[in-house]
Amino acid sequence: MVTEVDVWSFSAALADGALVLDVREPFEYVGGHVPGARLVPLSTLSTAASELPTGRPIYVICQSGNRSRSAAQELARHGRDARSVSGGTSGWISAGRPVVRGPRENNA
Numbered sequence: 001m002v003t004e005v006d007v008w009s010f011s012a013a014l015a016d017g018a019l020v021l022d023v024r025e026p027f028e029y030v031g032g033h034v035p036g037a038r039l040v041p042l043s044t045l046s047t048a049a050s051e052l053p054t055g056r057p058i059y060v061i062c063q064s065g066n067r068s069r070s071a072a073q074e075l076a077r078h079g080r081d082a083r084s085v086s087g088g089t090s091g092w093i094s095a096g097r098p099v100v101r102g103p104r105e106n107n108a
Helices: 008-013 024-031 042-051 066-077 088-094
Strands: 001-007 017-024 058-059 084-085
Touching: 001 008, 001 042, 008 024, 008 084, 042 088, 058 066, 058 088, 066 084, 084 088
Parallel strands: 001 084, 017 058, 058 084
Antiparallel strands: none
């Protein structure tokens, strides 16, 4: 079962330095993403999962919450504590939270 968090809980975690993965495609990410989010498209997540840390929550976000749930399940299969952000980037924006537009400066 995937743990889902709402925008406000996610916002608090982000303020505390949470690790955030954006599993959308690059063109979506560049159009607007959560500050500090690392781009890891869902199609590459299985490969990237082994490089992600254990022992701390990983918050996963997409556009609406569907891909992030799938990604969180995939990360859980790899032994990671993954949490899906309910409502995704759309919910984040609707809540008036900030986004970064432009280059993938946070893609590590």
